[in-house]
Amino acid sequence: MTFKDHFSAHAAIYREARPDYPRALYEFLAKASPSTGRAWDAGCGNGQASVAxxxxxxxxxxxxxxxxxxxNAVxxxxxxxxxxxxxQSSLDPASVxxxxxxxxxxxxxxxxFHEEARRVLKPRGVVAFWTYADCRVDAGVDAQKDRLYIDLTGPYWPPERALVESGYASLPFPFERIATPRFDMCMHWNLEHYLAYLRSWSGTQRYIRALEHDPVSLLEADLRAAWDDAECVREVRWDFHLHCGRV
Structure with missing residues (x-):
C-alpha cells in the first residue's frame, strides 16, 4: 500500500517536540477494555502513545x-x-x-481500517481515536503563533488538517459509543521546546521544502518578545477530542 507520508523526513524532530497525551486517558482505556492483555497502537509514529x-x-x-x-521510536x-x-496488520483475529x-x-x-479493527478485537473490545488541534499559551504568544499557522503555513497544510481541526466530528464511527470523561491536554514548556513544536508541524515542514527557508525563524524575534523570558516555563494547552466505543 502507498500512504501519505508527511513525517518520515523529520521523524527525529517529531519525536522530541510533540506533546504527551493525558496520563488519565490511558488509565481510563485500560479500565474500559475487556482486559489489559494486549493493545494495538495503529499509526504509532514514533511510539509516543505506545510507551504510555x-x-x-x-x-x-x-x-x-x-x-x-x-x-526513531522509543x-x-x-x-x-x-x-x-x-x-492490513499482521495481528491475529480477536487478539487485542x-x-x-x-x-x-x-x-x-x-x-x-474499521474492518481491520473489528477483525483483531476481542468480543467487547474497545476502540479509541483521539486528536488535538490548535494550542494556546496567552494572547501575545497566540497572536504570533496564529501568524505562522494561518498566514505563513496555512497554504501548506494537507487537506486532512480540516478533519483534525473539527475534532473528527464528521468521520464515521461505526461502533457502540462509550461515554468518556473530559481530558485536559497541556504541557509545561520553555520557549525552545515550544519553537521546536512549531517546527515539527507538517505545515511548517512542507513550507520549508517548498520555499527553502524556515517560517518559524521569520517570527522568532516576535515570539521571544511575547514569551518574555525564554527560560520561563509556560503552560501550553490543546483542544483534545476523543472518540471511544466497543465492537
Whole structure:
C-alpha cells in the first residue's frame, strides 16, 4: 500500500517536540477494555502513545507504515514495533483488547481500517481515536503563533488538517459509543521546546521544502518578545477530542 507520508523526513524532530497525551486517558482505556492483555497502537509514529500504553497493558503492538518513524521510536520490553499499514496488520483475529489511534486517523482508509479493527478485537473490545488541534499559551504568544499557522503555513497544510481541526466530528464511527470523561491536554514548556513544536508541524515542514527557508525563524524575534523570558516555563494547552466505543 502507498500512504501519505508527511513525517518520515523529520521523524527525529517529531519525536522530541510533540506533546504527551493525558496520563488519565490511558488509565481510563485500560479500565474500559475487556482486559489489559494486549493493545494495538495503529499509526504509532514514533511510539509516543505506545510507551504510555505499555505502562497499562501487558503487551503493546505498535504499527506504522513509515520505517523511519519506527526507527526513531522509543523502545520498551513489552512493545513490538512493526512496519505495516493500519488497514492490513499482521495481528491475529480477536487478539487485542484495545485498538487506539493517536492523531493519525485522518490518514487512514477508514472503511478498511474499521474492518481491520473489528477483525483483531476481542468480543467487547474497545476502540479509541483521539486528536488535538490548535494550542494556546496567552494572547501575545497566540497572536504570533496564529501568524505562522494561518498566514505563513496555512497554504501548506494537507487537506486532512480540516478533519483534525473539527475534532473528527464528521468521520464515521461505526461502533457502540462509550461515554468518556473530559481530558485536559497541556504541557509545561520553555520557549525552545515550544519553537521546536512549531517546527515539527507538517505545515511548517512542507513550507520549508517548498520555499527553502524556515517560517518559524521569520517570527522568532516576535515570539521571544511575547514569551518574555525564554527560560520561563509556560503552560501550553490543546483542544483534545476523543472518540471511544466497543465492537
Amino acid at each position: 500504553l505499555a505502562e497499562c497493558f501487558d503487551e503493546v503492538i505498535a504499527t506504522d507504515p513509515s520505517a523511519e518513524q519506527i526507527a 523502545e520498551r520490553a513489552n512493545i513490538s514495533y512493526r512496519v505495516e499499514p493500519a488497514e 483488547d484495545l485498538v487506539c489511534v493517536a492523531q493519525a486517523l485522518h490518514w487512514f482508509d477508514l472503511t478498511r
